[in-house]
Amino acid sequence: MRIAIVFEKDLNAEEKKMVESVKNAIEKKFECKLVPFDENFMEKITNYDFVFNLSNKGGKETKQIHVPALLDLLNIPYSSSNAYSHSLCLDKITTKIMMKYHNIPTPSFEYFEIGELPESMDDKVYIVKPPREGSARGITRDSVVNNIEDLREQVLKIHKEFNQPALVEEFIDGTEVSVGLIGNGEEIEVLPILEIDFSVLPEGLERFYSYNVKHNYGEQTNYICPARIPNDIKEKLEFYAKKLFKVLSLRDYARMDVRIRNNEIYFLEVNSMPQLVPIYSDITKMAEAAGMSYDDLILKILEVSMKRYKGEDL
């Protein structure tokens, strides 16, 4: 069995660490090689029996769908979700429409296409986000608005800066948690829930993952795992997270961002290919709380991915 670890050509320091760490973990059990997603990908990849996929920004707007789509075309088995499932998660508006239809709680929302602007607003607080970004891109302290002038300004800003619709969502002032899942079918496991405590950040900073908080205050943010939430809320979260995993046809592993206010759960978004940077990434923190080392986590993901193809000739 020859395994290829597929990754992007242009990696930052964290991503480099992720790729090398995944290789170290898989090497414990299998022969594996690093294969960048570049011009010669289609040719090179046919030499392998299985792909551990870490490619998440292959195209400008369509990011992580390319490698899975090509591998399906070539009939090469791989870890993580397929192109269809990634597409449902790439756009937060689409994901929220799926949540609404399936009665999975999510903050109330509206969205405005380029050229459209909100005309009125009630007395709730809202957050304005670009629906097709990630890593808190486009989210600043000014994204949270409570009057029509600011709302219109932020919607216009998203249109101009990102050339995409603007998602306007009720702002949930509450506890932030992240839910990680591994597995498939009847064997989906929810990892210990991670609480992200912003209350310890310097005064004056916003209490949510703005771009500034996420990228400059990561080490000062307090991560608590398992989260300090009542057992019945935890069980509800696990129920909805598993349901959402199935509804979106996710595979192998995923991570969901959630807020909890007055014991009410609100799913914000789904990361169909969460990063696996040792220590830094949420999912590795959850694994640690479950008593799994980094290598255990990677080998577990590989195991559930391969199991999915059981019965087929690998």
Ligand SMILES: Nc1ncnc2c1ncn2[C@@H]1O[C@H](COP(=O)(O)OP(=O)(O)O)[C@@H](O)[C@H]1O
């Ligand atoms: N409706 C909301 N209510 C409260 N905070 C929110 C809401 N939406 C987003 N946030 C904050 O912004 C962060 C980033 O938003 P998210 O929807 O997860 O996008 P991204 O893809 O950039 O991670 C969240 O982790 C949360 O802290």
Ligand SMILES: [Mg+2]
């Ligand atoms: Mg998020």
